[in-house]
Amino acid sequence: MAELNGRPMHEQQTSNEPGEFPERDAARIAAREPVPPATADLIGVTDADLDSGEQAFKQQQHDEILRGLDVYAEAYSGKIAEINQINLRLGDNMLKQVAKVKDAITTMWLLGAGIDGKQRSDTAFVEKSERELEKLEHTT
Known part of the structure; x- marks a missing residue:
């Protein structure tokens, strides 16, 4: 059997209803009720541990710990x-x-498109001029 802090761990019992123990224990904690031995057995705590724990762990200490955790969480x-x-x-x-x-990419594209358009119109102008000059040379 495995041990925890030098004490034998009890085998965990399973419930037929998932979430039964956490919901029940959360309700008890909210109502400031002590944890029952059946639940304590699930985590390897015996009745004797609970009795000595109750003496060492007072409500005020519990509340101070919770306040400290709240401060930690808020930070x-x-x-x-x-x-x-x-x-x-x-x-x-x-x-x-x-x-x-x-x-910048759009500006580059527009400049490129402008350059391409200018090249086409200049090329078309030069080709038209050459054709016109050829016509003049053939007619003379």
């Missing part, structure tokens, strides 16, 4: 909010740069 919640703001700024900067690149 990291603020940090996560800051990270989210930084990421939004980063995303905005990226979108601005993408817009600039798209604008």
Whole structure:
């Protein structure tokens, strides 16, 4: 049998209804009721452990621990909010740069299209001029 902290662990019992124990225990914690031995056995805690634990672990200590965890969670919640703001700024900067690149590419395309159009019209003008000159040379 496996041991936890030098004590044998009890085999976990399974319930036919999933989530039965967590929901029941959450309701008891909210009502400040002690954890029953049946649930404690599931996590390897004996009745003797519960009796000595009740003496060492008072309601005030429990509440202080929960308040401490709330402070801890709030501190990291603020940090996560800051990270989210930084990421939004980063995303905005990226979108601005993408817009600039798209604008530059569009300008390049328009210039290229203008150059292509100018080349076609110049080529057409030169070819027309050459044909006209050939006509003049043949008629004289």
